Amino acid sequence: MTPPVVDSPRHWLFGSAYYLRKDPERYVPEWGRRYGDLYMVRMPMIGEAMVVTSPDLARRILVNKASCYQRKSRSYGVLRILMGEGLVTSEGDLWKTQRKLVQPAFHPRRLDALFTMKAERVKAMVDELSATPSSNAIDLVPLLSRLTLDIISRAMFSSDSQGMARDVSHHIATLNEWALRALRHPWLLLLPRKIPLPGSTDMRQALQELERIVTGIIRERRAHPGDHDDLLTMLLAACEEESGRGMSDAQLRDEVMTMYVAGHETTANAMAWILYLVSTHPEVEARLHAEIDANFPEGTPRLEDLASFPYVRQVIDESLRLYPTIWSVGRCCTEAHELGGYQIPVGTNVLIPTFHFHWSEDIWENARDFDPDRFSPDRRPPADSPNYFPFGAGPRGCIGNHFALQELMIMTILLCRHFRYRVEEGFKVEGELLITLRPKYGMRMVVTERTPQAPTKPSAAREALTCPYSGAQK
Numbered sequence: 272m273t274p275p276v277v278d279s280p281r282h283w284l285f286g287s288a289y290y291l292r293k294d295p296e297r298y299v300p301e302w303g304r305r306y307g308d309l310y311m312v313r314m315p316m317i318g319e320a321m322v323v324t325s326p327d328l329a330r331r332i333l334v335n336k337a338s339c340y341q342r343k344s345r346s347y348g349v350l351r352i353l354m355g356e357g358l359v360t361s362e363g364d365l366w367k368t369q370r371k372l373v374q375p376a377f378h379p380r381r382l383d384a385l386f387t388m389k390a391e392r393v394k395a396m397v398d399e400l401s402a403t404p405s406s407n408a409i410d411l412v413p414l415l416s417r418l419t420l421d422i423i424s425r426a427m428f429s430s431d432s433q434g435m436a437r438d439v440s441h442h443i444a445t446l447n448e449w450a451l452r453a454l455r456h457p458w459l460l461l462l463p464r465k466i467p468l469p470g471s472t473d474m475r476q477a478l479q480e481l482e483r484i485v486t487g488i489i490r491e492r493r494a495h496p497g498d499h500d501d502l503l504t505m506l507l508a509a510c511e512e513e514s515g516r517g518m519s520d521a522q523l524r525d526e527v528m529t530m531y532v533a534g535h536e537t538t539a540n541a542m543a544w545i546l547y548l549v550s551t552h553p554e555v556e557a558r559l560h561a562e563i564d565a566n567f568p569e570g571t572p573r574l575e576d577l578a579s580f581p582y583v584r585q586v587i588d589e590s591l592r593l594y595p596t597i598w599s600v601g602r603c604c605t606e607a608h609e610l611g612g613y614q615i616p617v618g619t620n621v622l623i624p625t626f627h628f629h630w631s632e633d634i635w636e637n638a639r640d641f642d643p644d645r646f647s648p649d650r651r652p653p654a655d656s657p658n659y660f661p662f663g664a665g666p667r668g669c670i671g672n673h674f675a676l677q678e679l680m681i682m683t684i685l686l687c688r689h690f691r692y693r694v695e696e697g698f699k700v701e702g703e704l705l706i707t708l709r710p711k712y713g714m715r716m717v718v719t720e721r722t723p724q725a726p727t728k729p730s731a732a733r734e735a736l737t738c739p740y741s742g743a744q745k
């Protein structure tokens with residue numbers, strides 16, 4: 272038996288996908304109620320896709336039956352142009368080997384070494400904002416994108432090649448723009464290659480330049496390893512246990528590109544949504560400011576200070592629930608199997624809409640309310656909850672989750688300590704579902720400086736708290 276096909280309204284060109292994208296808040300829950308845990312929608316660019324709305328079945332696809340699925344949609348085709356055969360786009364044995372090689376670079380202990388650099392970069396942005404007149408609204412999305420790109424760049428190449436790394440960031444931004452256009456208008460990709468698409472010349476030039484720069488940095492580093500504490504050093508040193516083989520220059524380049532692309536827009540968009548939610552919920556904002564002001568140390572925060580900001584972490588977790596920047600996970604079945612009583616044939620496209628689980632009234636009370644207390648120590652869902660997975664689940668879950676959470680903590684603490692944010696009057700904030708859930712028209716906000724209350728020493732009660740970032744006892 273195959274899952275039922277939705278008799279939903281169909282757009283003449285984009286089929287059911289048109290409605291899912293246009294008003295996911297309405298159609299995802301509505302179709303889930305009407306058609307159950309598994310149902311098929313028609314997407315002309317992909318064909319049929321099976322939507323999974325049962326936590327148990329989603330978990331089986333992502334975790335238990337992960338080996339029966341691959342990432343093969345047209346969106347990954349776009350990403351492959353940018354990332355080659357890096358972790359996001361590779362499959363099978365190549366992915367398995369690469370994941371093993373790259374994983375140690377993202378171990379939380381390794382990431383601690385990057386903490387000071389991240390805090391300094393955020394502080395530099397705070398200084399830049401302070402120097403900007405506060406009465407005019409600014410779009411925070413490009414600003415945050417620049418910040419996260421700067422951070423991933425320094426994390427990757429430390430400080431020795433920052434001139435070149437700045438060029439990498441510039442070209443990555445060009446590629447990102449091209450990818451967004453391609454994802455917004457996927458039919459453009461169906462046109463014959465001879466027809467020049469808008470921005471495709473820039474895209475090709477950016478790719479060529481990136482190839483040249485990144486390969487140059489890799490060769491230079493191989494020839495003169497020096498003493499660097501960055502991700503590239505870890506990737507260069509990584510080798511397979513049995514054969515002792517490391518990555519080729521081409522594979523390294525693909526992983527570097529993958530981290531750049533996967534590691535900046537996701538975090539920038541998540542931060543934009545956090546500031547939006549905080550700015551529109553004064554009672555949350557007041558608690559957040561109180562915690563930040565009471566615990567902010569002398570100078571710039573250090574890694575160990577993060578444990579003093581449990582409410583900041585709750586705000587981040589709750590924001591990722593309401594605005595999961597990777598809003599859905601797509602897979603294609605490569606090995607027929609049974610799921611929930613249905614036979615899933617090879618070639619079935621699967622769509623797991625993360626926000627369905629995050630917004631479900633069956634799972635969360637008053638699901639659409641922004642309530643960071645859902646993540647207080649006594650209420651927060653377990654780490655492997657099938658109902659909350661902003662970083663995915665199973666073997667292909669996000670390798671950069673600790674990196675991102677650490678960065679979001681630092682950004683939230685510093686950006687909210689120094690400024691108050693208000694959406695520009697009359698500005699429409701709306702989500703756009705591309706690969707990431709991004710603010711469709713940007714995030715125009717009036718940013719005004721605030722005077723933090725004087726820092727106080729941590730209280731005895733606070734000292735007993737568990738670190739919200741690492742889970743370790745403070």
Ligand code: HEM
Nearest residue numbers: 358359533534537538541597661662663667669670671675
């Ligand atoms: C708030 C920020 C972020 C969010 C919400 C996020 C979310 C996700 C999700 C949901 C997946 C799994 C997708 C799937 O199963 O198909 C994923 C995969 C991945 N993410 Fe992230 N991510 C974030 C930040 C980062 C950062 C900072 C990096 C790297 C520096 C990164 C690198 C990756 C990579 C390489 C994969 C593919 C892993 C694999 O297939 O083995 N992400 N991310």
